[in-house]
Amino acid sequence: MRSDMMAGSRPYDLKRYPGFGFMAAVCLGLLYLPLFVLVFFSFNERRSVSNWSEFSLDWYAKALANDAIRQAATNSFLVATVATIAATVLATAAALATTRVQRFRGLTACYAVINSPLMVPEIVTAVALLSFLSLIGLELGVGNVMIAHTVFCVPFAYLPIRARLHGMDTTLEQAAADLYADPVQTFRHVTLPMLMPGIIAGAALAFVISLDDFIITQMVASAGATTLPVYIYSQVRMGVTPEVNAVSSMLLGVSIVFVSMAVLLRKKETA
Amino acid sequence: MAERHDAADRATWIDRFSSLPSARRSLILLSPAFALIGAFGIAPLGLILVYSFLVPGTYGGVVWEFSFGAYIQFLFERDIFDGTLAFSSSYLQIGARSVILAGLAVVGCLLIGFPTAYFIATRSPGIRNILIFLVTVPFWTNLLVRTFSMMLILRDQGPLNSILMGIGITEQPLSLLYTDFAIGLGLLYSFLPFMVLPIYASLERIDFRLVEAAYDLYANRWRVLQRILIPLSLPGIAGGCFLVFIPSLSSFLAPDLLGGGKHLMIGNLIAQQFGTARNWPFGSAAAMILLSLVLIALMIYARQAARRDQDAV
Numbered sequence: 001m002r003s004d005m006m007a008g009s010r011p012y013d014l015k016r017y018p019g020f021g022f023m024a025a026v027c028l029g030l031l032y033l034p035l036f037v038l039v040f041f042s043f044n045e046r047r048s049v050s051n052w053s054e055f056s057l058d059w060y061a062k063a064l065a066n067d068a069i070r071q072a073a074t075n076s077f078l079v080a081t082v083a084t085i086a087a088t089v090l091a092t093a094a095a096l097a098t099t100r101v102q103r104f105r106g107l108t109a110c111y112a113v114i115n116s117p118l119m120v121p122e123i124v125t126a127v128a129l130l131s132f133l134s135l136i137g138l139e140l141g142v143g144n145v146m147i148a149h150t151v152f153c154v155p156f157a158y159l160p161i162r163a164r165l166h167g168m169d170t171t172l173e174q175a176a177a178d179l180y181a182d183p184v185q186t187f188r189h190v191t192l193p194m195l196m197p198g199i200i201a202g203a204a205l206a207f208v209i210s211l212d213d214f215i216i217t218q219m220v221a222s223a224g225a226t227t228l229p230v231y232i233y234s235q236v237r238m239g240v241t242p243e244v245n246a247v248s249s250m251l252l253g254v255s256i257v258f259v260s261m262a263v264l265l266r267k268k269e270t271a
Numbered sequence: 272m273a274e275r276h277d278a279a280d281r282a283t284w285i286d287r288f289s290s291l292p293s294a295r296r297s298l299i300l301l302s303p304a305f306a307l308i309g310a311f312g313i314a315p316l317g318l319i320l321v322y323s324f325l326v327p328g329t330y331g332g333v334v335w336e337f338s339f340g341a342y343i344q345f346l347f348e349r350d351i352f353d354g355t356l357a358f359s360s361s362y363l364q365i366g367a368r369s370v371i372l373a374g375l376a377v378v379g380c381l382l383i384g385f386p387t388a389y390f391i392a393t394r395s396p397g398i399r400n401i402l403i404f405l406v407t408v409p410f411w412t413n414l415l416v417r418t419f420s421m422m423l424i425l426r427d428q429g430p431l432n433s434i435l436m437g438i439g440i441t442e443q444p445l446s447l448l449y450t451d452f453a454i455g456l457g458l459l460y461s462f463l464p465f466m467v468l469p470i471y472a473s474l475e476r477i478d479f480r481l482v483e484a485a486y487d488l489y490a491n492r493w494r495v496l497q498r499i500l501i502p503l504s505l506p507g508i509a510g511g512c513f514l515v516f517i518p519s520l521s522s523f524l525a526p527d528l529l530g531g532g533k534h535l536m537i538g539n540l541i542a543q544q545f546g547t548a549r550n551w552p553f554g555s556a557a558a559m560i561l562l563s564l565v566l567i568a569l570m571i572y573a574r575q576a577a578r579r580d581q582d583a584v
Contacts, residue, residue: 014479014483015482020390023383024386024390027384027406028387028406030383034420035416035417037423037429037430038420094300094301097300098301101293102293102294113308113313114305114308121521121562122521122523123521123541123542124316124541124561124562125316127319127545129315131322131551131555132311132315132318134332148311151307151311151312184285209411212412214524215524229413236422251416255413256412260408263404
C-alpha cells in the first residue's frame with residue numbers, strides 16, 4: 001500500500017504530483033507559443049507568415065508609414081486616454097463614496113451598478129449601445145467610442161482603487177485634521193497621495209481594456225472612428241500578411257507594458 | 272480682493288459638503304458614475320428589451336408595433352408561401368452549440384488549469400511570482416490579437432500542421448481551422464488564465480499540514496487530492512468555471528475567426544442580426560436570451576458561494 005512512498009531514492013515530496021509540472025508547461029506553452037509565432041513572423045522578410053526567410057523590419061516600417069494604421073492608432077490612443085481619465089475620476093469618486101463610510105442601505109446595489117459593465121456580455125452591450133445611440137441620434141464620431149469605453153472602464157479602474165482605499169487606515173487623516181488641515185487640504189496632501197498607487201493601477205488597467213476592446217468599438221464606431229483592433233480585424237478578414245503581424249505585435253507590446261505596470265504596482269501594495 | 276472672495280466661496284462650498292450626512296455625501300460622489308453607467312450602460316439594455324418585442328423594419332431598425340415574433344422565431348419558422356409556423360431547430364442548435372462548446376472549454380481549462388495552479392502554488396515564492404505574472408499577462412492582453420495568433424497556428428500551412436506532417440502523423444495538412452475543434456481550442460486558449468488564477472488563489476491558502484496529516488494516516492496521493500486539495504480549493508474551482516463559462520458562452524471572436532463564421536455561436540448570431548441580417552428585434556431577443564443565461568449562471572454561482580460560506584461558519 002505504501003510502496004509508492006518508498007520507491008526511488010529521492011526524498012519523498014508530499015506536495016509533488018507526477019504530471020502536474022508537465023501540465024503547467026502545456027498551459028504556458030499554449031498561452032505563449034501562438035504569440036511567439038505571431039511576433040516571429042512579423043520580422044519575416046518575405047510576404048509569408050509561415051515560411052521563414054530572413055530577418056527584416058520592413059513590415060514595421062510599412063505599418064508605421066500606412067496612413068490607415070496611423071489614423072487608427074491615433075484614434076485608439078485618443079480614445080484610451082480620454083476614457084482612462086474620465087473613468088478613473090469617476091471611479092475614484094465612487095470608491096471614496098463606497099469605502100470607509102458608514103454602511104448605508106443600497107450599498108450592495110451600488111456595487112452592482114458600478115460593476116454591471118463587467119457582468120453584461122460584451123456583445124450584448126455592443127448591440128444595446130448601437131441601438132441606443134442610433135435612437136437618440138448621437139453622432140459624435142470618436143466621441144461615441146469614448147463614451148462607450150468610459151462606461152466599461154469604470155469598474156476596471158474602480159476595483160484596484162477600492163482595494164487600496166479599503167486597506168488604508170484613517171489615522172493619518174485624523175492627524176491631519178488634528179493639525180487644523182481643512183478637508184480639502186487633508187484630501188490633497190494625505191488621502192490622495194496614499195491612494196495614488198491604486199489610482200495608477202486602476203488607470204493602467206482602464207487604459208489596457210480600452211486599447212484592447214474590439215466588439216463594442218466595432219458596433220459603435222462610425223467610418224472615421226476606427227481603432228487599431230477594428231483595423232486589425234478588417235485586415236485579418238481580408239487575408240493575413242506580416243504587416244498585420246507587425247501592427248498586432250506593437251499593440252501587444254503596449255498592452256504588456258501597461259499590464260506589467262499595474263501588476264507591479266499591486267505587488268508593491270501587498271508587500 | 273476677488274481672490275480672497277473666491278477662497279471664501281470655496282470654503283463655504285466645501286464646508287457645506289463636508290457637513291452633509293455621510294450617506295448624502297456618498298450619493299453626490301456616486302452620481303457622476305451612476306449617471307454615465309445608467310445612461311449608456313443600463314438604459315440601452317432596457318431599450319433592447321423593448322426592441323425584442325417589436326417588428327423589424329425593412330432596412331434595419333424597428334417598427335413600433337408589439338409582437339412576440341422575435342421570440343417565436345427561435346423555435347418556429349414561418350412558411351414563406353402559406354405563412355404557417357413549423358418547428359425549426361436551427362436557432363436552438365446555435366444555442367446548444369454555444370452551451371456545449373462553452374462547457375467543453377470549462378472542462379478543458381479545468382483539466383489544464385488545476386494542475387498548473389497546483390504546480391505554481393507549490394513553488395518557492397520567487398518562482399511563484401514569476402509564473403503567476405506569466406499567467407496574468409495574457410489575461411489582460413488583446414483578445415483579438417491572441418485569437419489571430421491562434422489562427423496562424425492552426426492554418427493549413429501553420430506550424431502545427433508542419434509538426435504533424437514532420438513526425439509523420441499525417442501526409443496532407445489537416446484542415447484544423449474553421450472547425451468546431453478550432454473554436455473549442457480557441458475558447459480554451461482565450462480563457463485559460465481565468466481558471467488558473469482563482470484556483471491558485473484558493474490553493475495558496477491551503478495549510479499543507481493537513482496534507483502531511485493525511486499521509487500520516489496512510490492516505491495515498493489520489494486520496495489527498497480527492498479529500499483535501501479539491502474540497503479546499505472548491506471556491507476557486509467554482510469561480511474559475513464561472514469565469515470561463517460566461518465569456519465562452521458569449522464569445523464572438525473565437526467562433527468568428529477560428530470558426531470562419533460558418534459555425535455560429537449566440538454571440539455571432541446577435542452580431543449578424545444587427546449587421547447583414549438587419550433584424551434588430553430578433554437580435555435583441557437573442558441578446559436578451561444570452562443575458563438571461565448569464566444572469567442565471569451568476570445567480571447559481573452566487574447562491575453556491577453563499578452556501579459554501581455558511582458551511583464554513
